[in-house]
Amino acid sequence: MDKLIIATRGSQLAMWQAEYVKAQLLKSFPNMVIEFAVVTATGDKILDKPLALIGGKGLFTKEIEDAMLAGRAHLAVHSLKDVPTELPEGLRLAAITKRDDTRDVFLSHTYRTIDDLPHGAVVGTTSLRRQMQLRAIRPDLTIKNLRGNVNTRLRKLAEGQYDAIILAYVGMKRLGLLESVPYHDPISEDVMIPPSGQASLGIEIIDDPEVAKIAETLNDPDSQLAAKIERDFVARLEGSCQVPIAVNAKVNEKNVLGRAMVGLPDGTEILQETLELPREEAEEMGLKMADIMIENGAKELLARAEAMAFKEERCERF
Incomplete structure (x- = not known):
């Protein structure tokens, strides 16, 4: 060719x-x-x-x-x-x-970390996954919709429309933009589990x-296995529109560690699952984690999450 x-x-x-x-x-x-x-x-x-x-x-x-x-x-x-x-x-x-670094990153011109944000601070993100996890740890924060390309989002932050915003770390890194924001703090995956496929x-x-x-x-075989696990998990659980789902698989030579979370956008109800398997047994890990969570009520919880998210607006389909 x-x-x-x-x-x-x-x-x-x-x-x-x-x-x-x-x-x-x-x-x-x-x-x-x-x-x-x-x-x-x-x-x-x-x-x-x-x-x-x-x-x-x-x-x-x-x-x-x-x-x-x-x-x-x-x-x-x-x-x-x-x-x-x-x-x-x-x-x-x-x-x-x-796969590159899968973490999200906290960005602010005034505050160093999520913990430093004052009560009622405005944080920009449109991701229901991020909203769910943010509100679980800081229910006092005000979450405001944030759309546009990376530079548009950074401009809105610099203009003071937000006290902080959260983006994917890898995008900021690839574009060389991390140093353009005074405070940029990668968020531990123990605090915020990434979405399926992030950084690949x-x-x-x-x-x-x-x-x-x-x-x-x-x-890349390791990244391919991680992607299959994460996408299998989402395929088993996802509703008709985007819902708060976080899932990440970490692959090494011997083992695979899978972590997942689903819940309500306001963070008041959350289901989590962690599973570690030998690499040779991990091919179906995403489906196994999803089935465990379904048994624990994940589909019903996600149906409620979809009804709660943007409840004053209609979900359009294309």
Whole structure:
């Protein structure tokens, strides 16, 4: 194959990710011509509503997938956390890149940590997962919706619209923006469990053997196993719209440690599960954790969580 077209969103972070994948591919295929097809996703256009109200994760992948299915691209680079667990016919997730730091990061121009925030401080995040875990430890905080690309969110923080915001650490690191904020404190995963797929890139391809062979050079086995566990867990539990679900799998040579949390957006009711298995027995860990939590009432709790989240607005579907 002489030419490969990569579909990507046009945000600064998305382009960083696409350039990174291009550079990795050129190590294995130095003579290949690699071009980008830049696509604007619905999630990039609608910035005045939480994602859960307008269709959730698929809003960042649908237009890219449409471009691939129409023959305008061979391969797409996604933040894996944005990729739905079900993909359109004719496309598949062919590789998971080596995972980076999965933590969230606390950002503020005034306060050093979450613990330093005064009573009633305004924290920006639209993630129901972050809201749930924040309110569990600091129910006094005011949570305010936060949308836009990374630079837009940082500008709103600098303007004083928020006392602090929470973003993915890896995005700030990749864009070299951590030092632009006076106080940036990575949040321990003991305090805030990440979402499925955080800090890995998902390589989605058209169903073509030659493209698959190219994509396989990007795959990291440890990250692939972690991704399967996390995505299996979400697939077993997720409701019709985005709900507060946190899940993370840590893979080493011998063992896999899985941790998961679901609950109400206000943090008043939470279910947690931790499971550690030998690596050779961990393939179905995500399903096992989900089934344990279902037995403990997770589906009923998530149904209540969906009704509670944005209860004054209607969940739209695309």
